[in-house]
Amino acid sequence: MLKAKTILVALTAVTTVAFGVGAAGDSIEMKKKEWQFDGPFGTFDRPAAQRGFQIFREVCSSCHSLKYFKFRNLSGLGYEDDMIKAFAAEYEVVDADPDEYGDEKIRKGEPKDAIPAPFANENAARASNGGAFPPDLSLITKARADGPNYLFSLMTGYVEAPVGTDVPEGMHYNKYFIGHNIAMASPLSDGIVTYEDGTPETLDQYAYDITNFLHYVAEPKLEERHALGLPVMMFLFFMIGVTYLVNRKIWKPVKEGKTLWHHGDD
Ligand code: HEC
Known part of the structure; x- marks a missing residue:
């Protein structure tokens, strides 16, 4: 009996702590x-x-x-190419290829580079x-x-x-x-x-x-994704309509008590 009670108390404590902590963490x-x-x-x-x-x-x-963002992606915010070049040139980047002595080559940023x-x-x-x-x-x-x-x-x-x-x-x-x-x-x-x-x-x-x-x-690509959403939805609604009409047409004779297929002497 004592054992069962202890387990119950322990369980309650564990749940309280678990949920209590969760609530505190989520409460901001x-x-x-x-x-x-x-x-x-x-x-x-x-x-x-x-x-x-x-x-x-x-x-x-x-x-x-911003290592996953290339300067050239700024064009999507409405910047012209020469502005993008100027922004990139404000930064120094390490070139992918070493110089003739095998050392790191530091150069001005270019539109193809990520923001270093x-x-x-x-x-x-x-x-x-x-x-x-x-x-x-x-x-x-x-x-x-x-x-x-x-x-x-x-x-x-x-x-x-x-x-x-x-x-x-x-x-x-x-x-x-x-x-x-x-x-x-x-x-x-x-x-x-x-x-x-x-x-x-x-x-x-x-x-x-x-x-x-x-x-x-x-x-x-958020805008492209959103722009794709509307035609996709319109197509789906169109197909639902077509499916409904085709379905109705196919089953019409059955609903009217006629059979669909005629075999032999039927
Ligand atoms: C002087 C250096 C410095 C500047 C300037 C700075 N940050 Fe930070 N930032 C840090 C450091 C250091 C951390 C890590 C903090 C930590 O882990 O306690 C950090 C962490 C962050 C985080 C992560 C928070 C999280 O949930 O882990 C964000 C977001 C952030 N900074 C945004 C910015 C933005 C936006 C700017 C410009 C408006 C900025 N920071 C300017 C040094 C800086």
Whole structure:
């Protein structure tokens, strides 16, 4: 009897802990934004994504790479070829081929290159970031649950740590980061990037713009995918209609009490 009771108590404890932890982990409610790219017909907000690219160049690229995104993919955001060449030339990249002595060849970026890492390797990146590694951001909006809202929330989530919270040396409190202590200091704040088009230079606007850019980077084919969806749906509905009519026609004689096939003397 005692045994059964012990097991019951243990089970209850395990379930409470399991569900309790799950609830605590899930309880950070992300900020919800309306994104133009959401929904089955969503498209990219190009002016916002272009401003986001400016933020990436001026702020984020000093620590983060976009190793799966080629400069030439910027054409999808409405940049002309010569602008893309100029953007690429702002960066230095290691050529795929060595020089005549077999050493690394460093040259200016070209449209065919991916947006390079600002550090030679992971150790160098960690050394300049207090041991933390700034991850590649090419797929960040897809690598995190509710990615765009998460990125927006993270960028705007640097708040005063609640009283009694211990934020370790070199860490920063962020409401939306798992565990709340993040090695990245708030990269954005009001007025940090100067916009040419008169858009408000506020933290919220910056967070919205960088998210639009990084979501384009993560899914440059989103619009094509959405554009394909409509004809596919129309075709499916058409085929449902055809199937219904054919079905009705085939079974009509049976429903009217006539047989379909006539054998021999029937
Ligand atoms: C001074 C260097 C630095 C700059 C500038 C910087 N970051 Fe970071 N970032 C880091 C480091 C370091 C980490 C790793 C943090 C950690 O693991 O605690 C990080 C992590 C991140 C993450 C991952 C969070 C997660 O869920 O794991 C995102 C997203 C991010 N940065 C976005 C940005 C964006 C967008 C910008 C530009 C607006 C930016 N960062 C600018 C250093 C930087």
